[in-house]
Amino acid sequence: MISNLKTNEKNLIKMSIGGFATQPSFKNPGYIPNNDGQAVIYPGMFGVVNNIKVGDNAFGWAGDHVEPGVSIDSENPNEHFALHYLVCTGNKAIVRSGEAKGAIGIVTGEHARNLIHFENKILDKICIGDQIDIITHGRGLKLLDFPNIEIKKIDPKLLKSLFLKIVKKKLIVDVAIELPIRIMGSGAELNSEYVDQDLMSGDRALMKKLKIDQMKLGDLIAINHADHRWGRSYKKDYVSIAICIHGDSVMSGHGPGIMTIMTGKKKDLSWKINKKANIKNLLKIKI
Numbered sequence: 001m002i003s004n005l006k007t008n009e010k011n012l013i014k015m016s017i018g019g020f021a022t023q024p025s026f027k028n029p030g031y032i033p034n035n036d037g038q039a040v041i042y043p044g045m046f047g048v049v050n051n052i053k054v055g056d057n058a059f060g061w062a063g064d065h066v067e068p069g070v071s072i073d074s075e076n077p078n079e080h081f082a083l084h085y086l087v088c089t090g091n092k093a094i095v096r097s098g099e100a101k102g103a104i105g106i107v108t109g110e111h112a113r114n115l116i117h118f119e120n121k122i123l124d125k126i127c128i129g130d131q132i133d134i135i136t137h138g139r140g141l142k143l144l145d146f147p148n149i150e151i152k153k154i155d156p157k158l159l160k161s162l163f164l165k166i167v168k169k170k171l172i173v174d175v176a177i178e179l180p181i182r183i184m185g186s187g188a189e190l191n192s193e194y195v196d197q198d199l200m201s202g203d204r205a206l207m208k209k210l211k212i213d214q215m216k217l218g219d220l221i222a223i224n225h226a227d228h229r230w231g232r233s234y235k236k237d238y239v240s241i242a243i244c245i246h247g248d249s250v251m252s253g254h255g256p257g258i259m260t261i262m263t264g265k266k267k268d269l270s271w272k273i274n275k276k277a278n279i280k281n282l283l284k285i286k287i
Helices: 077-086 156-161 204-209
Strands: 015-021 069-073 092-095 104-110 114-117 131-136 164-167 170-175 177-179 220-227 233-246 257-265 269-273
Touching: 015 077, 069 077, 069 104, 069 131, 104 233, 104 257, 114 131, 170 220, 177 269, 220 257, 233 269, 257 269
Parallel strands: 170 269, 177 220
Antiparallel strands: 015 069, 015 131, 069 114, 092 104, 092 131, 104 114, 164 170, 220 233, 233 257
């Protein structure tokens, strides 16, 4: 949290955009090959997940790419991409239909769908197909004193809540964990404005050694030597700051998902470890 961080927030557009609570989806015959070559069936992406929340462990669930809370989308391809490119983590969500009509939630990330947290008393009332609108705010956000740090998909109120400080003209961000670039996997082929990138969690001994298996959904993450300005690639002396948005995967080349919120050169942007750096704490999310 920093009081003198100058941004262009007053110039940003607030716009409503709608999606619908999605149905869980499987590809026939439903089996997923795991890292040991076994075929398994697990619950995974999309739908309404009632018992996994931001702040919970990213590892250890009997699931694959599990998304906390409510996953929303539109079947219209153009509207689908609008959701992906306009919605920012920390945006306000409003239920517009069904038993939970009028209830308020908060966007916690973007995977193949946009992910929204609701309190338990609301979550139990949400039905598949309910319309949920998001007040998008954050696209185009810039740090005026740090023009070489690129900001991505973050609501200005979440930016203000981050543990930040400026030391010798460098912006320091508190993160819960640092990831080495060598373990970053699926998603590297996509542009950094669309969905996320998985870390590769198949080497369980390495996950334990580096304490990555202690990662929680919503954790702030630093990826050293990662340039996420246009894609997701290795570049020495760059760093990307991200959020853990979905759970672990049994698939080769996959694991918990990481969504970028900042990227830049290490001369401008750096990090320090703070285990409390999780959006559950930063946004005061209620369960």
